[in-house]
Amino acid sequence: MILKRALVGAIATLTLFAIVFPLFFLPEQGGKLEQKKRVVLPERKKAKLAIIIDDVASLEELQALLNTNIVFTPAFFPPTKKTPDTPKLAKLVGEYLVHLPLEALSYPHEQEMTLRVGESFEIIEKEIGKIRRDFKNLKALNSHTGSAFTQDRVSMSNLLQVLKKNHLLFLDSKTTHKSVAVEVGNTLGMKILQRDIFLDNNNNMTYIKNQLKKAVTLAKKEGFAVAIGHPKSNTIRVLQASQEILQEVELVYITKYM
Ligand SMILES: [Zn+2]
Numbered sequence: 253m254i255l256k257r258a259l260v261g262a263i264a265t266l267t268l269f270a271i272v273f274p275l276f277f278l279p280e281q282g283g284k285l286e287q288k289k290r291v292v293l294p295e296r297k298k299a300k301l302a303i304i305i306d307d308v309a310s311l312e313e314l315q316a317l318l319n320t321n322i323v324f325t326p327a328f329f330p331p332t333k334k335t336p337d338t339p340k341l342a343k344l345v346g347e348y349l350v351h352l353p354l355e356a357l358s359y360p361h362e363q364e365m366t367l368r369v370g371e372s373f374e375i376i377e378k379e380i381g382k383i384r385r386d387f388k389n390l391k392a393l394n395s396h397t398g399s400a401f402t403q404d405r406v407s408m409s410n411l412l413q414v415l416k417k418n419h420l421l422f423l424d425s426k427t428t429h430k431s432v433a434v435e436v437g438n439t440l441g442m443k444i445l446q447r448d449i450f451l452d453n454n455n456n457m458t459y460i461k462n463q464l465k466k467a468v469t470l471a472k473k474e475g476f477a478v479a480i481g482h483p484k485s486n487t488i489r490v491l492q493a494s495q496e497i498l499q500e501v502e503l504v505y506i507t508k509y510m
Pocket residue numbers: 306307351395396397
């Protein structure tokens with residue numbers, strides 16, 4: 253009896269299924285059904301390019317950059333005698349980095365407060381603590397110079413551990429191909445981004461424009477790229493005149509992609 257009832261039940265279910273299922277495949281009739289089935293395809297997403305402008309130290313530089321109307325992330329030095337206004341400048345923009353001076357292999361104009369190879373965890377922590385007090389809503393830092401510091405495993409480990417403890421992120425400006433920032437970051441469970449293209453190592457406008465094109469091409473190939481420039485008048489001019497090239501990508505603040 254139970255078996256019979258189960259059999260009847262199964263046949264009834266199958267019959268219902270056989271009637272209802274083909275309805276989903278009926279040719280579309282009238283606009284109503286057609287409208288329901290139309291799928292809105294998402295707009296093809298543009299590749300993203302983050303332009304960072306390092307060494308920003310004065311209101312004039314920041315204003316000239318803002319006048320280009322290009323989305324960029326300024327990187328401000330920690331305040332020093334030479335660059336006392338950087339925390340005030342940071343308050344004028346929503347997204348920014350602190351540009352942390354790290355020891356170079358050889359650099360004649362070393363920035364004040366440069367962290368040196370072999371600096372202890374405690375000294376670095378004191379320095380970063382000071383930076384945090386100066387830049388209240390700071391999310392991330394990138395490196396200024398640093399060709400010696402970033403290839404030293406112990407120094408990088410100390411720095412990244414301090415940053416991790418302070419919930420700060422790090423972008424490696426990659427002033428040397430020997431940088432171990434990403435490798436050390438990985439062992440600490442930190443995602444470290446790196447600079448892809450320097451825009452203005454040469455101050456020639458054609459060179460800068462070509463570097464910008466390279467950055468756009470790389471972003472389109474990889475989906476995302478990071479370019480770093482400086483507040484030099486030629487760089488600003490090129491950015492201003494490159495709206496068309498930059499239309500090919502979506503310019504983003506690096507701080508939103510770290
Ligand atoms: Zn720099």
